Amino acid sequence: xxxxxxxxxxxxxxxxxxxxxxxxxxxxxxxxxxxxxxxxxxxxxxxxxxxxxxxxxxxxxxxxxxxxxxxxxxxxxxxxxxxxxxxxxxxxxxxxxxxxxxxxxxxxxxxxxxxxxxxxxxxxxxxxx
Numbered sequence: 001x002x003x004x005x006x007x008x009x010x011x012x013x014x015x016x017x018x019x020x021x022x023x024x025x026x027x028x029x030x031x032x033x034x035x036x037x038x039x040x041x042x043x044x045x046x047x048x049x050x051x052x053x054x055x056x057x058x059x060x061x062x063x064x065x066x067x068x069x070x071x072x073x074x075x076x077x078x079x080x081x082x083x084x085x086x087x088x089x090x091x092x093x094x095x096x097x098x099x100x101x102x103x104x105x106x107x108x109x110x111x112x113x114x115x116x117x118x119x120x121x122x123x124x125x126x127x128x129x
Contacts, residue, residue, distance in 0.1 A: 002077040
């Protein structure tokens with residue numbers, strides 16, 4: 001699987017509640033673009049505001065956690081970039097970017113593609129040998 005991963009930080013001038021509302025709309029818009037690009041899965045994870053997150057960060061001396069993580073998956077990346085240039089899809093991607101700019105701190109977020117290898121998934125056990 002090829003996966004687009006978006007590690008998202010909210011803009012500091014937006015409250016956590018505003019950001020969570022944004023995420024609902026963003027998820028819908030991201031799903032629509034992903035469907036147009038023949039993605040097979042879209043997920044959006046929003047960070048929980050719990051003390052356990054701070055304890056984990058301190059125990060590992062890591063950076064502040066991202067506010068959300070979005071992932072879009074395809075079985076392969078063939079022609080993905082080409083398809084994204086089609087006029088209607090490119091317009092949808094541009095609309096998604098404009099929507100991001102209202103709430104996302106792009107300078108402190110990170111977007112990248114990965115090759116995804118599932119190492120364990122109890123929801124989909126391997127076939128018996």
